[in-house]
Amino acid sequence: MFVLATTRESIASFVEALLLVYTIIIIAYIFSSMYFNVGGRLPYSRWSRSVLDFLRDVSEPYLAIFRRFIPPFGPLDLSPMVATIVLWLVGGVIVSLIHG
Template sequence: MIEVALTRFDVARYLETLLYLYVLLIFVRVLLSWVPRLPYNRLLRAVVQFVYDVTEPYLALFRRLVPMLRLGPAGLDLSPMVATIVLIFVGNLLVAIVRG
């Protein structure tokens, strides 16, 4: 029987990977917001819905704190940028604490 022992470095590396994956999902969410209508495809719709379901709870926290920037008749949502900066800062701090 093979035993697998996780070290603090393994946990920190796993946490860091999750952090960057979540930042990537936020980036994909921003890109998807620029495309008003995607062609219907069941697989594409499932992927888009997954990205929205995973990122919306975190981004909603920052939408309440960061008002939308008005540019004439249009608006610019800065909450993904602020949320990403906070996520990277807090995530890197947490990874450093886990590494020791």
């Protein structure tokens, strides 16, 4: 049984790490969006465009689910905050179920 417990803990730790990484990606996408919305510009380079495209392509499908139901309040978009909270709540339940 010790091997099974170790495996379950390893899988739960991996899922927690995935949640953390995805949350960081969402936060980085939101900050980069805010930076460009206030007029910030980056000099054109392939790596920066690739990073920004990656952040958008990974974050936007998940955030679009919440943007459908939560309208923006003027310039304030609350959907990323709600999406992050839901991600951690559901992820916490999943990790608890994996732990057993």
